[in-house]
Amino acid sequence: MGETRKRIAIDMDEVMADTLGKMLECYNRDYSDTLTIEHLHGKKLRHVAKCGGEVSKYFDDPLFLRDLKVLPDSREVIRELQGRYEIFIASAAMEVPASFAAKYEWLKEHFDFIPSTHIVFCGDKSIINADYLIDDHAYQFERFRGQGILYTACHNVEETRYPRVNNWREVAEMFLK
Template sequence: MKTIAVDMDGVLADVYRQFIDMHFQDTGEHLVAEAIRGLKEREAFPLLEKHVHTPGFFENAPLIPGAKEALQVIHERYKVFIVSAATEFPRSLQEKQAWLSRHFPFISWQRMVFCGSKEIIRTDIMIDDHFKNLDAFEGETYLFTQPHNENASPGRHLRVGSWQELARLLVTDVKAHPEG
C-alpha cells in the first residue's frame, strides 16, 4: 500500500480563512484574495504572529472544502500520514491534534506527525502548499494551491486546486495501478 504525507495548514485546515477572519475582527479591514495573491503569508497577514499565538487559532480553523470526504476515500486506498510543521508554535501541537481528531477520526494518533522540518519525511507521495517542503521531498509531489503559491510555476510538482481534483487523481491512479 502506498503512503501519503498530507500537510495540515493550508491543505486540510483553512488557515487563510482563519487569518482573514481574525484580521477583520482585529482591524475591521477586509482582506481580499486579489490583494494577497503571490505574497508570503507573513507579508499578506501583518498580524500573523499575534494570531498564531492566540489560544484556539489552530484548533478552530475551518476545514478546506471537500477535505474530509476526499481524505476518507483516499484513506481507504493509501496509508495516510498527516505531517504538520508544528514545533515552531508549541501551543499548536495540542490544538492540531485535537483538530485532527475531531475532523478526521479515521486518522489514528500514530499517523499524526508533528515536526519542524519535513525533509526527513519519506513517504511515496507528499501533498503540501509550500515549495520548501515539496522541493526537498524525493517522491511524487502535489502542490495544493493557496494564494501564496498561486503565481509561482509548480515546477516538478503537480498543482491541484481542490480536494475533489486531488481525490480524482489519486483514486484513478490507484485503480490504474492496484498493486501500488
C-alpha cells in the same frame, strides 16, 4: 504477506484546514481592514497586512487553530484515499510549538478516522518517508524524497515547479482514478 501500499503525507494548514480564512477574519476585525483572498494573489498575509509580520501573533493563542473550518471535500476524499493508500498527516508544527494540542484536537474532531500513529508534527518534512506529499509550501518539497504535490493557496499561485491540485476533487482525480 500483504502488499505494501503507497504512502501519502498531507499537510494540515491550508490543505485540510482553512487557516488563512481565520487569519483574515481576525486580522480584519483587529485592524479594521477589509482584506480578502483576492488581495493576497502571490503573497502571504504578512506581506500586505498593515501590521506586517505581527499577524503571526494569532498562532500564539493555542485556541486559534482549534475552530478552523475544514476545507471542502477534504474529509471525504482523505477517507476514500485510506482505502488505497497509507495516509499520514504531516504538519510543520515545530514552527508554532503552542499549536500541538489544538492541531491534534482539531484533527481528532474532524478526521477521527486517522489513527494518532499517523499524525506527525515536525519541522523539515524531508524526514517523512512517503511516496507523495500534498502541501501548500513548495519549500517542503526541496529535500523530500517522494513526489511533491502543490495544493493551491494564494501565496503559491506563481509556483510552477511541481504538479498542482486546486481542490480535493482534483486530489481524488489524481489518486483514485
